[in-house]
Amino acid sequence: DVKVTQSSRYLVKRTGEKVFLECVQDMDHENMFWYRQDPGLGLRLIYFSYDVKMKEKGDIPEGYSVSREKKERFSLILESASTNQTSMYLCASSYTGALGNQPQHFGDGTRLSIL
Amino acid sequence: GNSVTQMEGPVTLSEEAFLTINCTYTATGYPSLFWYVQYPGEGLQLLLKATKADDKGSNKGFEATYRKETTSFHLEKGSVQVSDSAVYFCALIAGGTSYGKLTFGQGTILTVHP
Numbered sequence: 001d002v003k004v005t006q007s008s009r010y011l012v013k014r015t016g017e018k019v020f021l022e023c024v025q026d027m028d029h030e031n032m033f034w035y036r037q038d039p040g041l042g043l044r045l046i047y048f049s050y051d052v053k054m055k056e057k058g059d060i061p062e063g064y065s066v067s068r069e070k071k072e073r074f075s076l077i078l079e080s081a082s083t084n085q086t087s088m089y090l091c092a093s094s095y096t097g098a099l100g101n102q103p104q105h106f107g108d109g110t111r112l113s114i115l
Numbered sequence: 116g117n118s119v120t121q122m123e124g125p126v127t128l129s130e131e132a133f134l135t136i137n138c139t140y141t142a143t144g145y146p147s148l149f150w151y152v153q154y155p156g157e158g159l160q161l162l163l164k165a166t167k168a169d170d171k172g173s174n175k176g177f178e179a180t181y182r183k184e185t186t187s188f189h190l191e192k193g194s195v196q197v198s199d200s201a202v203y204f205c206a207l208i209a210g211g212t213s214y215g216k217l218t219f220g221q222g223t224i225l226t227v228h229p
Binding site: 006030031033042043045050056090092094099100101102103104107108109 | 147149151156157158159160161164166204208211214215216217219220221222
């Protein structure tokens with residue numbers, strides 16, 4: 001079974017702090033993704049990565065950056081946390097496959113509160 | 116562009132009732148279609164998938180058939196249980212998409228009462 005592990009289930013930080021959310025997958029997947037989930041807005045893609053050191057912006061990258069130094073690890077960074085970044089953050093990974101249509105596998109999420 | 120439209124929720128049913136959650140899509144090429152489920156306080160789990168027209172995905176008593184002519188992928192279950200209470204997301208990967216990017220519907224909240 002694919003295991004996607006997010007470092008924290010719950011996290012409380014203060015406005016202006018630099019925040020790191022970590023995600024590790026154990027299936028040698030090429031692709032990794034960060035989403036945020038908010039009531040009424042569904043899931044929105046922040047950033048994704050298709051290889052080590054490679055990254056692409058998603059739909060809402062403002063205020064975030066990412067790092068992928070090793071294939072199994074994908075970090076989301078809030079450069080200067082703000083209250084409007086209070087949300088549930090979900091990490092996912094997937095294998096590319098021949099047709100590029102392999103399903104994503106998700107972690108359990110990190111519920112981040114910015115005070 | 117690509118999009119997924121799910122029926123508005125929330126959906127409230129009694130145990131053993133029949134469930135249908137409608138999902139229609141717009142996509143370029145020949146998309147692959149997925150249903151994900153999110154139980155309270157957890158991440159998303161893949162429930163089932165279908166990769167070509169007329170394919171039927173099934174898992175845990177849930178089924179969905181890829182209907183190209185109606186661009187639909189409706190989720191059904193014959194007899195729901197209280198443990199099926201969750202949020203259900205329909206999603207697609209468009210044909211020719213790079214890196215398996217998913218397009219999600221808004222999600223449908225299902226509550227099943229004893």
